[in-house]
Amino acid sequence: MSENAENEVCAMCKSSAKQKCSGCRSVFYCNREHQKLHWKEHSKKCIAFRLAEDEKLGRHYVATRRIEIGDLILRDEKPLVEGPLQGTTALCLSCYVLLNTETAKPCEKCGWPLCSNCVEHGPECQFTTNHKGTKVKITDFDYPHPTYRCIAVVRALCLKETNPKSYKRFLSLEDHNKKAALCNEIHFHESTDIARFVKRFFKLNDVSENEIAKIAGILKINGHEVPTTEPAHMAVYDLSSFLEHSCRANGSKSFTAEGALVIRAASPISKGEHITICYTDPLWGVTNRRHHLLRTKFFECMCTRCTDPTEFMTMFNAIMCTKGECNGSMLPKTFILHNEERPDYICHTCNSSISWRMVEQITDKIGVDLSQMRKGDVQACKTFIHQHAKTLHENHFYMTDVKLALSQLIGQQEKLSTIDIEMLSEKILLCKKLDELLRTIAPAENRVRGVNLFEMHAAISEFGRRQGQDELRGILMESRRMLTEAYKLLRHEPEILPEGQIAIQARNNIREIDLIMKTSFQHSLSSMYKHTKEV
Template identity: 55%
Template sequence: MSGEDICAVCQQPAQQKCSACKLVFYCSREHQKCHWKEHASHCRPFKLDRDDVLGRHYIATRKIEKGEAILRERTPLVAGPPVDTPPVCLGCYVVLRGNNAKACDKCGWPLCNDCQEHGGECQFTLRFRDSKVSITEFGCPHPTYRCINIIRALALRETDPKAYQRFLELQGHSPTDDDSLEGNRGEEHRALASFVKRFFKIDHIKPEEIIKIAGILQINGHEVPTTEPPHIAVYDAASYFEHSCHANSSKSFTEKDGLIIRAAVTINKGDHISMCYTDPLWGVTNRRHYLLQTKFFHCQCTRCSDPTEFGTMYNALKCSRSNCGGTVLPSTFIVEDNERFPNYSCNKCDETMTWQAVDVKLEQIGIELASMKKNDVNECIKFLNKYSKVLHENHFYMVDVKLAMSQMIGQEAGGLAAVGDEMLNEKISLCKKLDELFRILMPAENRLRGLVLFEVHAAIAEFGRRQGPEQLRGMLMLSQKALREAYELLRYEPDILPEGKIARIAQKNLLEMDTIIKTLCQNAATPM
């Protein structure tokens, strides 16, 4: 028995341990029960570690099964509207248009007609301003709102000092630490600190503290989609998850701003636990640029480090040499600020393209993509046909169009029943290929993968209805399999989100489909 195998209550030798974290031992079930109140807040299947590159990060202390909850946080430390927001209600974040806005009787910050209370900025304004806030312009980003989340953080100094201290302990790049890394963002934070000190009479708070708060909000903010428009929240323990574009954990939100992190794949003991800070549908250069500009680090995750992105060729062009059939990629995308970008080279012949030439070509295609007519399947088909000889079929621009097209087919009047056989088969093919790609590239994107599987289940079921009874049963079983996986991926999404609503529909459809399949099986077994 090791020296650590002692009861957390009586310090006597123990063989039982907490089944959740497997880190704390007990000599009896009674001692485990009486210790739970103290242990509950620390009962997690991971530990906090630190190194010079990643800083603080989590490592699994035991095997974590796929779908298992890793962390739950009931409330954020700070939550509020995005930085560049038009005036919104500071109670529910609904956009205000003037006719649905009313000023708070106490502080003047505008609320909607349904809200009476709002955040810590109310008392903060009363205490540190000589007059009420007056917002009279609506419909476009309002500069005064840039200070809301900073004020809400500062309000914790008085209302919850312990929470404020935990907030200040989060990573927040300060412009004074490395101006070259942060660039214009440092100037923005300094200007924001000056504005806050002018707008509120807070001589007792140094500009450096406000700048630090702005950096913490910038780096640790999560976009919470449970309001329209989404708002931003900073959580305590969740802020220590390291980033990976190929994350192994996924997040979902509760209707009351809670956050739940679950294992997207099986995570083994000793593995780093990660989540994705950026849009995994973007190409590698866009992802790395975004992370550098907003989170202030050069991403070198396993996905970014592999130019083929696990063999998917997500950033690859096709070789321009006739009859070659090769793909063109650089040797690496991990290029630091002053390094020369490598040429793109064909994997079959000696054809090369400069980084600049590729950049110009992709920019032109991106402009064309952005200007495409929306919600038009024929426009999608034109784009795919035009660039199928230029871009790899899995290139992120092609995937963007294929994903949109897979969702559009069947959205017209009459639904899937009005879609022709050829287009129905195209929808099924698109969804299957997208699902295969997303499983490899972004296994933690539950909402995205769940929606794709929900789309394909409906298309497969419709295809089955157009076949004979024997084929129908087989198709419905395939449809049911896709639907069941879609439900598992979406089941934890709150009902106020579209994905949560789809999960409830999927749950209902599974029951109905099970009844239909059983009936078909019984009919097939009944002799004529």
């Protein structure tokens, strides 16, 4: 039997098959029904992209078929390397929980402190025993401890012996140390400082400083912050390290409780389109995003969002026209700067202008106000919005930051059932506008979008409860629509995260709404039948 003949059997029932999976084109099915039944298993292996490379972007992924919203793109089951974030205080090297003098328990083998619930930890235990000679002693639990910056590096070095294939894959990732050295950047000095510290701390003679510096650079450039522990930790994955950046990514990122990194389509992706995730905070202003990417990832972002000063007409970075009688908004012609010259901000209505430097002074002052604002306070949020409404566009990133907080605080400080109808309506309108904005500039931010939709559903449901029976059904249908979308966005978040808990609540709420609507509909039919009989 030929190799082709062996492969041409249905993956579900093993009978003769001619239909191929359109994604990877390596699995066969006898009919579409069996393909659907097998998808849950096959989706973990099906590849809808290819690795491409060019001089400007380096290695990146290109879709080999159309990918629909919600489709699984890739799944990294286990990180190549994981460890504490840089600048952390003392924590347990098994579960990453923060420690203090009362909760810390030194590992009997190596001395690294653990929590009372953990007995074993990572390969740094044996590495410390083999190369340090003495046990580690951690006595300061109040400030970031410098020794923790070596943990992820040591775990990567351990792969050299325990899993040479994974170590080779890890070293193939970009470290950007050469770029950093040419720029005399902090990143380069951090990598070399860590390398010197590791060699000195563990008395390593058989590993070069350059190799350790390369490892440190790879960890910084390719590390993902994993929120499934408190505090979060860092992990470097294999397949996911080749995903390209965009400030308006088409791929959403989530983590499983077991540590897998999963990428799903946040927007429809056409065949030939690049697959992207966001390396920075998409809710920062364009200048801050680009500065962060340049300093930490060593490239100047030229994505469609950054090159459009209006950010798809959202005016996310705009200030209001400084001419009192004009209601226009002001933006520069571009935020892509190639020299020291900074273009003026120009009003799109009256063409008046103001210098870039003057705008920086205005926004810097407002930024200070924001940093000093009382957290978790509805009135403080409202005061900030009112005070700066004539200066900042309603969608400005500072305003958006405060509005996101306010949309969740309304109904938390006081229960939704106790607030007045005006504030309830304010919450609904706020959530709707935020939803429109987030869909436009950050469609891949599933956690933020899902929580906002859940808050909108809760407010709409409470609004409906206060209306008459005639209006209730239509309002509940709208609430259910919001809730269903929130659940779709959050359903892949692990239960250990707040967003995962909200997904569970959303699923339960959908059932409750369906029951209410069914009961209400049956009551309406009964009333109608009774009225007909009387007539």
